[in-house]
Amino acid sequence: MAGHATDKIVVRNLNAWYGDFQALKNINLSIKKNTITAILGPSGCGKSTFIRCLNRLHELRSDAKIEGEILLDGKSVFNMDPVEVRRKIGMVFQRPNPFPTMSIYDNVAIGLKLNGVRDKKALDRVVEDSLKKAALWDEVKDKLNMPGTSLSGGQQQRLCIARAIATNPEVILFDEPTSALDPISAVKIEDLLVDLKGNYTVVIVTHNIQQAGRVSDYVAFFWMGELVEFGKTAEVFENPKEELTEAYLTGRIG
């Protein structure tokens, strides 16, 4: 299976463990550049584990093990420095998690500062730019020095998105970014995801079938650590090839 020219990430024979428990079994799929790929599946099927393998966060757990190949632009991420991988593949977590000891400004700027950017003007520009992209600028521009945790849950999550895009990654992983939010905040973030698609490759884990239908171009359906079905969202939703997928989409299992 040679990677297509527009494949941003290619996953081959990926297996992942927590101790003796195998959470991912032989996953193969390709994620296309500048698309949104949704990862669907019931709780505990390995969705988070999967995206945490992509940016090598999985390996931080002391009992974690990983086998197989993940290519980013054709290069194995396992041959790259994890720091470099994570600069290219950003992440937004399920629970909004701004750094509580940092201001709104610093939450967005920290990634750049770690990359060695010291120029105040450049930082100001990127912070403003990222907050605008995350549709948060107007709400926080007058209180950039307040702690990041002083915002509402939905605002915090948009702050985390701004934080992730500030370092200008190529891929952004979202782990159920709206599951802790109210419907209005959720819609804002969905709109944002679609906006991001122009410049980034997006992978989003979600429990929400409608959400996957609204935002994604491709969808991968996981079941008990296995990839059951993968394809264009419209095709999979209209014509699931697998019995399990259909059962999940129609709400009979899950």
Place this chain on the structure above:
Amino acid sequence: MKRARGDRVFWLLAFFSSLSVIVMFTLLFYELLSNSVPIWKDGMSFITGMVWDPLKGLFGAFPFIYGTLLTATFAILLSTFLGVGIAIFLSEIAPSSLRVIISSIIELIAAIPSVIIGLWGIFVLAPFVRDNLQPLLQHLSFIPLFSGKTLSGLSMLTAILVLTFMVTPIVAAIAREALLMVPEDLKEALYSLGATRYEVVRHVCIPYARQGIFGGVILGYGRALGETMAVTMVIGNTPSISASILNPGYTMAAVIANEFTEATGDVYLSALIGIALLLLLISLAVNLVGRMIVWKWQQEG
């Protein structure tokens, strides 16, 4: 009815236990104050007095205040450095098998009776200071801090090292607890921005845990200020004020323990009790300032 009565009994019990602590503390304070009245007649000159010579009737407490603050402060600085380092190693770096071993060793050290640490100080540390550290620091003797020497190795430096050994486990254990409370997803959030482990510790773990770490430091400082046995065994018990930590010294706790039973005369006795009062006040002040700093951090969010 029955439940309400149980509730009230519990409330009363809690109330009187808290009250009794306050009462006992007030009594202690009153006792120290009233028994040291004779020495306060000259007011501040007791505190600022440089000479302690009971035979001549000279009772200046400053050498002890100096020795206590100097040794405890140096010790807590070293312990903070070491203890936080150990805590970071234990919470972030060490493999879990090593964690258990090191944590138990630290708890073990914290449980050693101080007289035993004092013996270790006399038999191991003092000769080490005399034969190794003193010659080494001689090269720095142009700095007043390192300008003296002793033949026995019993010096303020030895006391500082003994205190560091006793206080580091306290700081390490509390800092470790605080670091373990740092939420995993905050650390992962910084890792996901391409941070190294050092950067995660520095920008996420330590800022998040700073209150707890600081609490451990304050507790350790209190312990270092009040430690008696081990210090008096290694500090040389000389009531002089020397800029050099290579010279012997004396501390407030040590002089009280050493001279209380042989103190003859009201003034002598009241001077020792006065020193006890000062030590209590210093410990309280350290605790209070610590609390205020934590409180200010909490206000800042």
